[in-house]
Amino acid sequence: MAGEKVLVIGSGPAGLSATKELRNMGVDVVLVERESYLGGTPKKLKYSLLFPELRPASEVLDPLIKGVENSGVKTYMESIVEGIKEEDKGFTVSIKDKSGKIVNEKVNAVIAASGFEHFDSRRKYEYGYGIIPNIYQISDIERMLSENKLVTTKGTPPKRVAILLCVGSRDATVGNTYCSRVCCAVSTKQAMEIKERVPDAVVHIYYMDIRTYGLMEDKLYWKSQLEYRVGYIRGRISEFMRGPNDTVIIKGEDTMNLNRALVVPYDMVILANGMELGLGSKQVAKTLGLELEEHGFVKPLDPDRLPVQSTRKGIFLAGAITGPKTISDSITEGYAAAMKAYEYVTRGIWDESDFAKKRIEVTHH
Amino acid sequence: MPIPNLEKPIIKGLIQKDKVIVDGVELDGTWNAFMIERTQTGYDQSVWDEIANTIEGATISLCWQCGTCTSGCTMREYDPNYSPRRFIDLARKGDKQALIELQDSLWRCVSCQKCTHRCPKGVLVEEVVHSIHNYLLKHGLVKRDPGTIFDELFLETVMKNGGRISELLLGGASAKAGFVTMSLRDLITMMGPLMKSGLIKDLMKPNRVKNWDRIKPVLEEAMKEEVVPE
Numbered sequence: 001m002a003g004e005k006v007l008v009i010g011s012g013p014a015g016l017s018a019t020k021e022l023r024n025m026g027v028d029v030v031l032v033e034r035e036s037y038l039g040g041t042p043k044k045l046k047y048s049l050l051f052p053e054l055r056p057a058s059e060v061l062d063p064l065i066k067g068v069e070n071s072g073v074k075t076y077m078e079s080i081v082e083g084i085k086e087e088d089k090g091f092t093v094s095i096k097d098k099s100g101k102i103v104n105e106k107v108n109a110v111i112a113a114s115g116f117e118h119f120d121s122r123r124k125y126e127y128g129y130g131i132i133p134n135i136y137q138i139s140d141i142e143r144m145l146s147e148n149k150l151v152t153t154k155g156t157p158p159k160r161v162a163i164l165l166c167v168g169s170r171d172a173t174v175g176n177t178y179c180s181r182v183c184c185a186v187s188t189k190q191a192m193e194i195k196e197r198v199p200d201a202v203v204h205i206y207y208m209d210i211r212t213y214g215l216m217e218d219k220l221y222w223k224s225q226l227e228y229r230v231g232y233i234r235g236r237i238s239e240f241m242r243g244p245n246d247t248v249i250i251k252g253e254d255t256m257n258l259n260r261a262l263v264v265p266y267d268m269v270i271l272a273n274g275m276e277l278g279l280g281s282k283q284v285a286k287t288l289g290l291e292l293e294e295h296g297f298v299k300p301l302d303p304d305r306l307p308v309q310s311t312r313k314g315i316f317l318a319g320a321i322t323g324p325k326t327i328s329d330s331i332t333e334g335y336a337a338a339m340k341a342y343e344y345v346t347r348g349i350w351d352e353s354d355f356a357k358k359r360i361e362v363t364h365h
Numbered sequence: 366m367p368i369p370n371l372e373k374p375i376i377k378g379l380i381q382k383d384k385v386i387v388d389g390v391e392l393d394g395t396w397n398a399f400m401i402e403r404t405q406t407g408y409d410q411s412v413w414d415e416i417a418n419t420i421e422g423a424t425i426s427l428c429w430q431c432g433t434c435t436s437g438c439t440m441r442e443y444d445p446n447y448s449p450r451r452f453i454d455l456a457r458k459g460d461k462q463a464l465i466e467l468q469d470s471l472w473r474c475v476s477c478q479k480c481t482h483r484c485p486k487g488v489l490v491e492e493v494v495h496s497i498h499n500y501l502l503k504h505g506l507v508k509r510d511p512g513t514i515f516d517e518l519f520l521e522t523v524m525k526n527g528g529r530i531s532e533l534l535l536g537g538a539s540a541k542a543g544f545v546t547m548s549l550r551d552l553i554t555m556m557g558p559l560m561k562s563g564l565i566k567d568l569m570k571p572n573r574v575k576n577w578d579r580i581k582p583v584l585e586e587a588m589k590e591e592v593v594p595e
Contacts (some may be wrong), residue, residue, distance in 0.1 A: 054551060109571075125435070126483060127503075164429030166485070170485060172484070172485055172486055172487040173482070173483065173484070173487075209427065210432045234432075235431065235432035235436065236431035236432055236433045236436070236485065237436060238432075238433045238434070238435075238436035238438075238479075238483060239436070239437050249438045251437060252432065252436040253432035253435040253436040253448070253450065254432075255430055255431070255432040255450060258452060259445070259446065261435070261436070261441060261445060262436070319446040356464060
């Protein structure tokens with residue numbers, strides 16, 4: 001074993017953990033990152049606390065970033081992978097930087113960990129995001145919370161907050177029929193953070209189903225109700241209107257309480273926008289020649305048995321590129337992809353599965 | 366003890382007294398509140414099946430009861446009982462009795478299509494609501510709604526008057542159907558200006574559409590072919 005090299009695309013939680021593990025096992029890594037810093041979307045949008053443990057995001061990410069920075073990994077910042085050519089023992093990839101300069105690198109395997117992008121709520125025009133003041137997305141609120149600047153346009157902390165779940169997820173009108181998995185937990189966490197800062201605030205979460213699955217049931221869902229008195233109202237808001245004094249008026253229906261129409265003013269409305277593959281990852285998938293599954297994410301070779309292998313030999317997947325994931329799941333997948341890539345570059349082990357080739361009829365509902 | 370708001374609609378025969386003495390014991394409160402039986406025995410599974418098998422109602426099974434349709438509904442502001450989500454819920458449960466009680470609301474859809482456009486599951490809400498109403502009409506569970514009656518009256522006067530509505534005939538028919546009420550005094554106040562301006566001639570003998578004799582058979586033929594909702 002000498003001079004094995006793996007290309008890692010993306011330096012979010014998944015890319016960082018994969019890089020770190022590969023370095024620990026003595027494999028050379030080339031890391032390509034689109035932005036000018038490591039850390040991916042959590043860093044880009046300045047995530048505040050992470051669910052379910054409610055600890056600062058930097059506590060989780062910074063050790064990973066430091067580990068990678070100090071491991072002597074060859075890093076291309078503000079660069080993208082522009083082309084890939086298969087060779088007898090691996091690939092030659094061309095990496096293009098901001099100024100358009102192209103560098104070729106010879107690698108034995110590739111780990112695609114380019115992640116997701118948040119859904120842009122402007123695509124749901126009836127919600128008025130970007131038009132009506134005081135309507136935000138959870139991705140905006142994270143930054144406001146971490147910078148401790150949670151204020152409405154009046155410059156005061158909000159006294160009445162509504163959070164609407166499933167914006168851009170489980171919505172056939174924007175073509176996303178899947179659940180984004182994390183928004184319920186993030187919203188519940190944000191509701192608690194808001195109550196922590198503004199104890200007399202009224203926070204209502206408008207939901208269809210609450211999916212704080214697994215251990216988060218009591219850590220988030222019940223904690224938010226027992227300790228913080230966050231209100232849960234079942235019903236999907238149909239439209240927002242601009243109210244007097246920069247308030248936002250919601251139009252909804254309380255579907256648990258038969259026939260209760262709701263026209264309620266709030267100081268601040270938060271849209272829990274979901275996760276999509278995003279243009280960056282679509283470009284990566286196209287360049288690497290990866291298949292997409294029916295929801296538009298990248299298809300793994302076998303979602304159950306081989307979740308970190310792609311449909312193309314020598315290319316591995318980690319993190320939210322294969323579907324909505326939490327940060328801890330992404331880190332786990334980074335480790336898994338590193339292990340699989342290590343096996344592949346040192347011993348040539350590539351497990352086969354014909355699952356991805358089988359045509360599966362999916363009923364969209 | 367005052368009756369909670371939620372209970373009020375199911376209570377009948379209410380007698381409220383501040384103070385009552387029974388056998389020398391002083392009592393106060395609400396008396397003789399006989400509640401309507403709340404047990405639901407009338408769920409009919411075939412309602413869902415039948416509606417889902419129509420062309421209009423095929424998407425009823427997709428609904429997940431989120432309330433987007435109702436909360437954005439145009440009609441909701443005029444009729445608080447108008448709730449497409451609830452109609453779908455009741456139809457799927459097969460709660461015919463509740464639907465019958467809502468018959469004054471069911472027909473009021475103005476077909477603005479906001480619900481259909483916004484539905485996150487792709488339910489064609491406007492069509493589904495019509496199919497629920499058609500189901501009830503087909504099985505004779507509800508009386509014919511004013512909307513349909515007015516449409517028929519309108520068509521009838523158009524056909525009678527040579528392709529043109531007769532305000533007088535339509536007004537008379539509507540009054541007969543109970544949509545409008547007109548007192549003698551209203552008639553007298555209307556007649557004055559009508560006579561003066563000479564409009565009365567137009568009203569009594571409306572102008573016909575050009576070539577009506579040729580158009581009429583075409584319309585009659587077309588109406589024969591009109592698809593009657595199942």
